[in-house]
Amino acid sequence: MSVSSPPIGTAGHRRRGVIGRVRRTWWVRYIASRLAQGLIVILGAVTISFLLVGASGDVVEATTAPTATPQEIQQRKHELGLDRPVLERYVENVTNIAQGDFGREYRSGRPAIDLVMTALPNTVALVLAAVVFAWPIALAVAFMSVLKRGTLRDRIVRRGLIALQGIPEFWFGLILVVVFSINLQWFPSFGFNRGLWSLVLPAIALGTPLIPTLVRLIRGQLLDFMALDLATALRAKGISDRRIVVAHGLRNVLVPTISFLTMQLGLLLGGTLIVEAVFGWPGIGQLLLSSIAGRELEVVQAIVVVIACVFVALSLVADLIAFAIDPRIRRGAS
Amino acid sequence: MGQHGRDPVGIERIDRRTFVLRMGAAGGTAMSVSGLLAACGGGGSQPARTGSPASGTAPDPPARPTGVLRAAYNQAPESLDPALGSSALNIACNVYGGLMRFDARGRLVPGLATSVTSDDEATEWVFELREGVRFHDGTELDASAVARSYEHYRGGTSQWAYLIPPKVEFDASDPGVFRIKSRVPVPDVGRNSPIIHILSPKLLAKGKDAAATQAAGTGPFKFVSFRRNSSVVLEANEDFWGEGPYLERLEWAILNEPSARVAALRAGDLDFVYKVGPEQLPPVAGDGSLTVVTDTPWTGTYLILVSDVGPLANPLVRRALAHAIDRQALIDKIALGQAEPLQSLLPAGTYGAVNPSTTYAYDPDESRRLLAEAGVQEGDLTVKLAANPALTTRDLQLSQAIAQMMSDVGIRTSSDVAELTDVVGSVFTGPHKTVPDWQGLTGDLGWLNGGPVFVQTGYLTTVSGYDPAEYQRLANAALTTPDGRARERALAEIQELVATDVPVLPLYQPKISSAMKADVYGYRNPADAWSTYFGTVYRGA
Numbered sequence: 001m002s003v004s005s006p007p008i009g010t011a012g013h014r015r016r017g018v019i020g021r022v023r024r025t026w027w028v029r030y031i032a033s034r035l036a037q038g039l040i041v042i043l044g045a046v047t048i049s050f051l052l053v054g055a056s057g058d059v060v061e062a063t064t065a066p067t068a069t070p071q072e073i074q075q076r077k078h079e080l081g082l083d084r085p086v087l088e089r090y091v092e093n094v095t096n097i098a099q100g101d102f103g104r105e106y107r108s109g110r111p112a113i114d115l116v117m118t119a120l121p122n123t124v125a126l127v128l129a130a131v132v133f134a135w136p137i138a139l140a141v142a143f144m145s146v147l148k149r150g151t152l153r154d155r156i157v158r159r160g161l162i163a164l165q166g167i168p169e170f171w172f173g174l175i176l177v178v179v180f181s182i183n184l185q186w187f188p189s190f191g192f193n194r195g196l197w198s199l200v201l202p203a204i205a206l207g208t209p210l211i212p213t214l215v216r217l218i219r220g221q222l223l224d225f226m227a228l229d230l231a232t233a234l235r236a237k238g239i240s241d242r243r244i245v246v247a248h249g250l251r252n253v254l255v256p257t258i259s260f261l262t263m264q265l266g267l268l269l270g271g272t273l274i275v276e277a278v279f280g281w282p283g284i285g286q287l288l289l290s291s292i293a294g295r296e297l298e299v300v301q302a303i304v305v306v307i308a309c310v311f312v313a314l315s316l317v318a319d320l321i322a323f324a325i326d327p328r329i330r331r332g333a334s
Numbered sequence: 335m336g337q338h339g340r341d342p343v344g345i346e347r348i349d350r351r352t353f354v355l356r357m358g359a360a361g362g363t364a365m366s367v368s369g370l371l372a373a374c375g376g377g378g379s380q381p382a383r384t385g386s387p388a389s390g391t392a393p394d395p396p397a398r399p400t401g402v403l404r405a406a407y408n409q410a411p412e413s414l415d416p417a418l419g420s421s422a423l424n425i426a427c428n429v430y431g432g433l434m435r436f437d438a439r440g441r442l443v444p445g446l447a448t449s450v451t452s453d454d455e456a457t458e459w460v461f462e463l464r465e466g467v468r469f470h471d472g473t474e475l476d477a478s479a480v481a482r483s484y485e486h487y488r489g490g491t492s493q494w495a496y497l498i499p500p501k502v503e504f505d506a507s508d509p510g511v512f513r514i515k516s517r518v519p520v521p522d523v524g525r526n527s528p529i530i531h532i533l534s535p536k537l538l539a540k541g542k543d544a545a546a547t548q549a550a551g552t553g554p555f556k557f558v559s560f561r562r563n564s565s566v567v568l569e570a571n572e573d574f575w576g577e578g579p580y581l582e583r584l585e586w587a588i589l590n591e592p593s594a595r596v597a598a599l600r601a602g603d604l605d606f607v608y609k610v611g612p613e614q615l616p617p618v619a620g621d622g623s624l625t626v627v628t629d630t631p632w633t634g635t636y637l638i639l640v641s642d643v644g645p646l647a648n649p650l651v652r653r654a655l656a657h658a659i660d661r662q663a664l665i666d667k668i669a670l671g672q673a674e675p676l677q678s679l680l681p682a683g684t685y686g687a688v689n690p691s692t693t694y695a696y697d698p699d700e701s702r703r704l705l706a707e708a709g710v711q712e713g714d715l716t717v718k719l720a721a722n723p724a725l726t727t728r729d730l731q732l733s734q735a736i737a738q739m740m741s742d743v744g745i746r747t748s749s750d751v752a753e754l755t756d757v758v759g760s761v762f763t764g765p766h767k768t769v770p771d772w773q774g775l776t777g778d779l780g781w782l783n784g785g786p787v788f789v790q791t792g793y794l795t796t797v798s799g800y801d802p803a804e805y806q807r808l809a810n811a812a813l814t815t816p817d818g819r820a821r822e823r824a825l826a827e828i829q830e831l832v833a834t835d836v837p838v839l840p841l842y843q844p845k846i847s848s849a850m851k852a853d854v855y856g857y858r859n860p861a862d863a864w865s866t867y868f869g870t871v872y873r874g875a
Contacts, residue, residue: 106491107413109543115562174593181601189601190594191564191587280589280598282564289590290410290563294421 027323034319038312043094045308046301050093053297054086097305103298105291112302115287120306122192123283126275127268129199130207131261138214142253143245145215146222161212173205173278190280202279206272210264217260221253255326262318266311392855393874399570399582401873403854405606405866406595407586410563413546416531417492420864425566427865428584429470430531430551433461433480433512434524436861442524446475446532446552446575447512456521456816461512467575469534470557471550477506477513482535484514491542496790497526497782521816522787525685529782554579554869563588580856580872599624599849605873606850606857608866612670618849628847629859630674632781634681634840637719637736637774641837642799644769645715652836654704655717656694658743659736663696665842668732673842679832680788681843683861684781686812686825690833701743712744719749720772732841733776765799778844780863789813789828800837 077083081092096103102112141157148154180201181189192198222245225231234244273285280286284303291299409421416426435445447461467475481504488498499520505513514523534550549557552575555568566586570579587604589595596614598604600621610618610626618624639646639655646652665673680687705715717740721733730749737747750772775797781788788794789809795801808831811824832838846859848866853874860866 105412107415107418108546110547118562174597177594177597177601181603182597185601189598189603190589191603277591278594280564280587280591280594282562282588286410286563286590290412293409294412294419296412 031316031320034316038316041312042305042308045305046094046097047090049301049304050090053301102302102305105296105299107294107296112296112298113306115299116284116302116306119282119284119287120269120310122281123269123272123276123285125199126202126206126272126281126283127265129203130210130268131265132207133203134207134210134214135257135261138211138218141211142215142218142222145219146226146245146249147241149223161215165209165212167209169205169209169274170278172208173201173275176201176205177278190278192281202275202281205278206268206275210268214257214260218253218257221256222249225249225252251325255322258321258325259318262314262321266307266314269307269310395578395580395856395870395872399572399579401581402583402585403581403606403868403871403873404585404587404604405868406598406604406608407566407588408590408592408595408608410588410590411560411566412562414549414557414560414566415545416533417487417489417494418546419493423865424586425549425557425568426531426551427553427860427867428555428568428869429549429553429557430533431553432528432530432532433463434527436528442528445528446480447527450524450527452521452524452816454816456519456523457516459514459520459523461514461527463510463512464575465510467552468573469536469550469552470571471534471536473534473536473550475532475552476509477511478509479535480504480512480532481506482538483532484530486533486538486545487530489542494529497522497529497787499523519814519816521814521821526782526787555581555584558583574869576869578869578871580870581868584868596849605854606848608846608848608859609863610847610849612672612847615670615672615847615849623852624849625852625854626847626849627857627859628672628845629861630682630843630845631859631863632681632684632861633778633844633846633863634676634679634781635669635673635732635776635778635842635844637776637839637841638794638797639837639839640766640770640773640797640799641835642801643766644773645717646773648708649835650704650708651710651715652839653694654701654708654710654743655740655745656836656839657697657701657704658745659694659739659839659841660696661841663739664732664735668728668735669842669844672847673844676840676843677833678829678840679794679838680825680829681781685817686822686829688826688829690826690830692830692833694836694839698743705743705745713746715744716746716748717773718771719747719774719776721749721776729776733774736774736776765795765801776841782862794832794838798837800832800835802835805831 074083081089100113102116104111105115141161145154145157177189180186187201188194188198189201226241226244226249231244231248234248235241269284271285272281272283273289275281276283276285277289284307288300288303290296291303407424411419411421411425413419414422414425416422416430432445433447434442434450437443444464446464446467448464449462450459452459461480463475463477463480469475469479473479484498484504486492488495499516499518499522502514502516502520502523505515514520532552533545537544537548537550540548547560549560554571554574554576556571558567558569560566565588568584568586570582587598589598592609592611592614595604595607596610596618599607600617615626619626637659639652641647641649641652646655661675665671665675674682676682677693678687678690702712705712719733719737721729733749737749740747779788779793789812795805805828808824808828812821812828815821815824846863848857848859850857851873854871855874856870856872857866857868
């Protein structure tokens with residue numbers, strides 16, 4: 001039996017063409033929808049940062065000489081446009097940012113976005129290193145915990161993870177320095193001038209608090225999988241639990257883990273301040289700290305908006321990866 | 335200077351008391367009154383060098399620049415331009431230099447000028463410039479270059495514009511002589527000159543932002559690189575006109591976190607850390623490979639009281655507070671012994687500093703008696719203290735300790751951590767029309783030029799609201815009288831008046847300690863507690 005296509009130009013042909021286009025473009029529309037949502041998030045970040053920056057005190061008085069006359073202060077406000085209505089300044093602010101103009105750092109005269117884009121790669125490297133450090137450890141611990149569920153070793157590991165999650169980053173970072181830099185002298189105590197060697201301690205300090213959360217996530221997913229009929233069937237075929245977990249369970253935990261890690265990257269990008277301070281890492285956190293201290297509000301806003309953009313982008317990437325891996329999500333979306 | 339008449343300033347005859355330090359919160363650029371430093375040079379007292387096996391047996395400096403010093407930079411500079419704030423002063427101190435400078439004992443000595451003189455009224459100042467000095471970019475130093483930097487410093491964005499009196503004229507008609515002329519007495523021109531660094535005119539000609547990312551001066555070190563929030567690297571200027579440099583290279587690592595700095599020193603990743611906190615001194619002092627140099631800079635720790643409105647408007651109450659505070663306990667427990675007692679408004683070593691006859695010993699009974707005399711019943715009085723952690727790290731503990739001492743004499747208190755913007759908006763508003771949110775503010779004040787600059791910035795008046803006619807008269811005298819007995823008398827009377835009326839309670843004069851590898855020699859802590867000078871520092875064998 002042959003299946004013939006509807007004749008060209010008929011209603012049937014047009015309907016199949018539309019459905020085909022719909023099938024081909026559903027993901028385009030989905031991405032467009034997520035991008036639109038992302039733009040709203042970014043606009044929100046711009047708005048909130050604009051309002052917070054405006055509410056954080058008089059930048060002119062904080063950055064002019066103490067002997068400046070009221071006329072000089074007024075002149076400075078005029079130069080910065082601070083004597084104009086808030087709404088007008090807000091519209092201009094949004095317009096400028098849309099064009100990539102975040103203003104200039106007051107003291108150096110450098111474009112704020114340049115400073116952020118110089119510091120961002122350092123923080124990205126640190127965050128990625130932290131994830132690379134945390135992910136395999138968490139995976140191994142979760143596998144062990146599932147395979148040895150209920151044993152003394154499992155209980156010890158789980159209690160240990162709770163303690164690990166409570167470790168303050170600042171304290172932990174300094175302990176790492178004392179042990180591995182001062183006593184053992186294996187790694188440099190700060191900076192990033194010794195290549196990957198410099199990355200080790202900050203990555204451990206940043207990545208260690210990630211491990212407990214990751215372990216819980218992976219362990220929960222694996223336990224769910226092991227309770228499925230599929231796992232029971234595999235066992236009935238004589239396949240060992242270890243093989244079931246490694247060969248079949250891993251695929252099932254990938255999607256939630258990748259989604260979690262991708263979003264965690266965004267959180268880490270904005271939360272490396274303490275680790276960067278302890279290890280003198282010239283990233284976004286340090287830049288934010290010095291910009292706040294120096295009342296460089298354009299830089300502060302640029303950091304906030306760039307972090308929001310990264311967050312939105314990572315969220316989109318997480319969705320796309322999930323689509324690529326999990327056919328159930330594709331079916332649901334289409 | 336006024337009392338010296340037309341004679342060239344006898345630099346060696348002027349002790350450091352002639353020079354006052356900056357007034358302003360140690361918090362730096364964010365403070366509206368962030369003051370200045372006594373410039374590059376040594377502290378106001380003899381340093382204590384401890385912990386080094388080589389103590390007292392310093393080898394001779396090398397014949398030519400040798401070795402590298404890796405030092406911690408405590409406050410990340412946003413800009414290299416020294417006119418824009420305090421965070422670049424360490425760099426400026428070593429790359430640039432002023433017409434005069436302070437030596438290791440805090441005396442004003444020749445810098446880029448070989449002498450400075452003034453007329454009797456201190457209305458015309460003459461700086462004789464050093465011959466044969468070139469900027470690092472090859473430009474020759476002359477009066478027009480100096481004038482260009484002075485113009486830069488009094489520009490609208492300069493944080494130090496107040497160091498150059500308004501309406502003065504610069505005369506650079508003679509290339510070898512720089513003159514400053516004024517219609518009114520300007521007695522601090524010479525004293526301020528170490529703080530005004532001379533930048534290459536070629537650099538300034540590149541535009542207003544050029545000095546933010548590059549540096550070209552006449553100092554002992556030449557600028558090599560600046561990586562934001564990471565490092566600043568300098569190399570020896572072998573054509574330097576003065577002593578040194580002895581180091582071939584100076585590498586600063588920007589580390590904002592004090593604990594991380596000390597850890598890096600102990601790990602061997604740094605050779606020098608400035609301002610090691612008292613709580614971090616024991617492990618450093620116990621490390622045989624390290625040396626600690628301690629000085630007492632021209633800085634004081636104070637409690638400023640809102641004196642014109644609210645619960646502390648009555649002087650009797652403020653005196654009662656003064657008697658309620660156990661300063662020695664604060665030195666022992668808060669400063670961990672790293673401080674000297676302070677009774678006067680001016681820290682020891684600053685120009686015009688005296689010990690006032692009115693002092694307040696710790697005496698809770700006398701405090702209660704004064705409160706009763708003021709009509710204050712126990713529990714009736716509530717005082718809110720603010721502490722700004724941006725100013726000093728131990729500010730909160732200090733404020734809480736004082737609150738406890740006040741509670742012991744029946745004053746209800748609370749201490750808060752005030753954010754900088756809150757403090758600026760709510761406290762720096764005097765004379766006050768309403769009672770501000772806080773009636774007491776603890777913090778460190780550094781002194782650039784002692785009494786005169788302190789009076790000029792109006793810091794005390796702005797915070798405390800204290801501004802009686804007698805104080806205004808004395809302040810005016812201190813600002814316009816050339817150096818000499820009359821000026822010192824005015825400053826002494828200000829200190830006595832303040833001691834009597836207690837708009838501010840001096841608590842103690844903190845020491846600063848720097849830790850370094852035992853083979854580092856020739857270092858003194860800066861009197862201003864800001865600018866660390868490495869021109870005379872060298873590494874031993």
